[in-house]
Amino acid sequence: MSEKGVLIIMKKERLKSIFLAFLIISSLVLGSKILTEKKLWPNGYNFFSNANVFEFSDLYSKLKNYFSEDTVNKAQGFIPGEIVLNTGDQTTRISVKPNSDEFFEILSLSEEILQSALTLTSEYISDITRDEFLSSLTSDSVYFDFSQGFESTLMAEMLGVKENELSGGLPKKLSDVVIVHSPKTSVYLADISAGDFCRINLGKSYDELIKLISRCISSNENSEPEVINYSFELKFDRPFGEQKTTLNPMIRIYSEEVGSEPVIYSKNPISPDEAANNEITDSILRIFNINPNTMRWYTEAGGTVVYVENNATLKIDTNGCLEYVTNGQGTELSSGINEYNNISAISKMTGSINKALNNEAQMYLSGIDEKTNTYYFDYQICGLGVSITTPKLSSGAEIVVENGYLKSFKQLLRAYSVTNGYTHPSGFFTALDTSIANYSAFMNEIYINKMNLGYTDDGGEGEKFADWIVKVDNVIAND
């Protein structure tokens, strides 16, 4: 054979080798796709994508959750509805909402001060009168609105203070926190409804906080002043003569028109047609430890999709209302009966669901009912809360936990997004009068516990406009 012939054979062999390598790589890529794509397997069963049934997978997810989401929990738990920077003057007083960077900067610096205050011995703590507490709001101070009300032990734990380190003589519950930062720092704590007030003198100044507050106030100087008064300043918290309406002393009153707020869009993220089989549903099922590939599911007559695995049932109705119920003991959330651990665990769940929904809104702990062991969470977007008014739910999520075990979990699944539109909310008194007009035919006295700007979601899809949300606490009817 000639030299030329040998070269041709060698080239052919090389081409064959290249082609063979290409075929092997292709078979590996396509084969792996077939193995991992569950839809290609009968009845949705797939050994490989069922790998999380193994113990090591559970351990991995637990470790991952432990290390990755702790900061999210803290933010969701220890988050006031609003921070108000008091300057001693009503014109320069400003409200800082949770959609601003300053909000979290102030919160972070204040956490350090509160940690110190809560661990001081009783000689630094003194009981004070209601008027003394309220006067702290007319000086250079920072007010934190925790109107959802936390047990002081729980708030301490959220701040990283252990129960045995906590100083005595604090109000049992805390609804309002004030840090007076000038000339020296003092912390004022209150449970307004119980009439329990105390002051903790720290005796030193925290320059970083003072600098931050000065920066916030000076950056606000050029904008149109929005005069904020507390209800107690205008004496609306104390009835006089024929005055039928009394307001909580901490309600912030805007006597003039407030600025415009963004319009948001509310959408049920799970289309009723695809509820049974989509990525969002799968992610949500995994959060509840339900395996999307092994559980049983069926659709009820009304369109509600029901997923069943062992003792747990998870339903998602056509309006996006999720209901999870377990029979028997329930699903273990945390070891030991510790409220903080429970809140941490359920905060992780609500946070993960929100992540799965790809939601622009955040969820935060908005209330606790100790009698029924129910924790309430609500959505928050553009710095304003969303008030849920559907027949099934009056909060974004209602979660029942008993002895560290999750008993039931309800959530209105919503994907909120911010539109380009803006709207002017109605005037403070217009909204208050409209709300009270509903009762005025039969009421003798009315107490308004909370009034703040927010969005209302009745469950319908579409644009939502910011307006005043009035929470009536007590109505005394005519004789």
Place this chain on the structure above:
Amino acid sequence: MLKKMLSALLIAAACTTALPCVGYAAFSNTVSLSETGTSNDIIYIKRPESHSASTSDRTYTISAVGSQGTKIRVYKYNPSLGYCTLIKNETKIGASGLYSVVVDLPNESNTFVVTAENSNGSQAVRIDINKIKKSTVDKLKNVTVTIKNLLW
């Protein structure tokens, strides 16, 4: 004689009927500083409680309570004119019975007249707000704290 008596009775009846109407006469765009109205219980000024106050701020919020439907206007005294001019247009008190208004304080001494009218009559209340230095306010606060501490 009977005619005279009848005339007197008719005049008395007419006066009785007309008086509330006269009392309910709307305030115009200007009012005198001495205006008091026909009644003193149409509104109750909650802030400032004593109808006068001192502040270092450039605005002040006046608050009041009254019955639903009461019409409120706010006037500011102009010393060069010698009377008060309207600065806040008419507002009706709603179902809450609460009212508040923010007024600017451009001068050291600022005098306002808040007028209120409803079917029971009219009322005008004079309110004086003085502007003082912030350092004076702080000193006053310290004095208050010291007195409180002494009392305790």
